[in-house]
Amino acid sequence: MNASPTAPRIALVTGANQGLGRALAEGLAARLNPADLVLLTGRDRRRVTEAAAEVAGVPGTRARVEGRVLDVTDTDAIARLADELRARHGGVDVVVSNAVARVLPDESQAERADEFIDVSNTATHAILRSFGPVLRPGGRLLVVASSLGTLGHLDPRLHHLFDGATLEQVEYAVESWRDAVHRHTAAEAGWPVWLNVPSKVAQVAAVRAVAAERRARDLASGTLVASVCPGMVDTATSRPWFSDYSRAQSPADAARAVLDLVFADRVDPALHGELIRFGKPLPWHDGTPPVEQDRLVRP
Template identity: 80%
Template sequence: MNDPRIALVTGANQGLGRALVEGLAARMAPDDLVLLTGRDARRVSDAAREVVRSPGTRSRVEGRVLDVADTGAVTGLADELRERHGGVDVVISNAIAPNLPDRSQAEQADEFIDVANAATHTILRSYGPILRPGGRLIVVASSLGTLGHLDPRLHHLFDGASLDQVEQAVESWRDAIHAGTLDEAGWPRWLNVPSKVAQVAAVRAVAAERRERDLATGTLIAAVCPGMVDTRASRPWFSEYGHAQTPAQAARAVLDLVLGEGADPALYGELVRFGKPLPWYGGTPPTEQDRIVIP
């Protein structure tokens, strides 16, 4: 008999994260456990209770308070899962910090980077080693995460970089924000572009080290682009969202990737959108007029 599977979703009390938990809970087995995490205790508790009571829920669901910007909390939960369950089977890194168009990007930079990038690095380092054979470690990014969206002067910072080097590049970017030297180095002013490229580069770095043994065991590490999603975080950035997906719709392709059999070598370590890899070197640097939510 197989051991129950353990799944963890960050930023899961609302939006896409909540939909991913609901989908996992509906499609995993009754003995499996899905951890719904977020940093607000009341919201986490309420969301977990609602998912548990949903008629479509099959597996066990528990709410856990987790601030992904707290490195100790992230590593502590990983230690707990290793000790209690021998590891984890599904990790979906989905948490984001607000990025609002009516505030300066520099003013929002530290929280945004801490949640989207520093936390991604911690999750990859903490949960990669305890990912069981056949497991999934997925980072939610966007199509902005391809290298071509950055000025060519910056490509060397991320192309073929190790995780340590990606981390150094992110901190260099952060320093440029606070020093007011973005333009000189070629960094875009919009936070989403370097952040997403760095997320995908971090995934690629970890995947490059593990590829052979992971593919041999059907284990998948990848970044995903869920497409344009109508959420509280995305609405401020575009005025017409009639064609955006609901969180439940956006979650389907991600869950198909997470719950599919085996690991497709063409998808391993890549940025995946609707089941297909996006070219790492694709994209063009956005202009200031392009500062909208791009799927």
């Protein structure tokens, strides 16, 4: 990550109260300089305040750490925060979009669809749209997704909605999916019952759309816009979904590969706009649509 010799760097992590988000905030605070600022965000004021104080007190923390309340389902709040960081600091250097809605295996996927889509997809679109323009040269804008975000995990009937799509077209596809869930027509159209598959594909497609538009100037300035797959992580959100945790990483271990992308001296052009797992891009067209009974063993 490039840095001005005088301007403090500004980093923002959403969904940072616990789990991977908190580990990312801790890692940023440890690797940045004392003049730099890490904004640890979440929607619960008490939890945000406590988490920020705890991260600030971790041995090895170097940067300043501040807690900020941010409900990522409030797109106006996202836009206001981006405007504030532009006005106060001239922009932002690191944005990690990590917030996710927790859904348990015994809950109705259809009944939780609105919350899940709002947190994972509508918020991703808003972060890309609001923070992309205020990302400073040499910055990093990363959206945490998963290996399920490759196009091949969707029914082939749905591929045209996301392959080569603009951000506006991705948004339209997501709202079409939401509408199909409400109308109980999702299955016949090819949408899987499990919300995580179309949600992650849509997240990656949105990143690809924005990255394609700004690719030339980003590569010229050493800026990276991408989605990331941290691998299997042992968190409260993911634990109920997996029957075998023998290969799971701790949040701190999972954060390491993401942080290495943030602090890399140069941007590999092959990574720009891609879904990255452990430093390597995952092929966009790979994957197989999962059958519902297999969902508990997929990383």
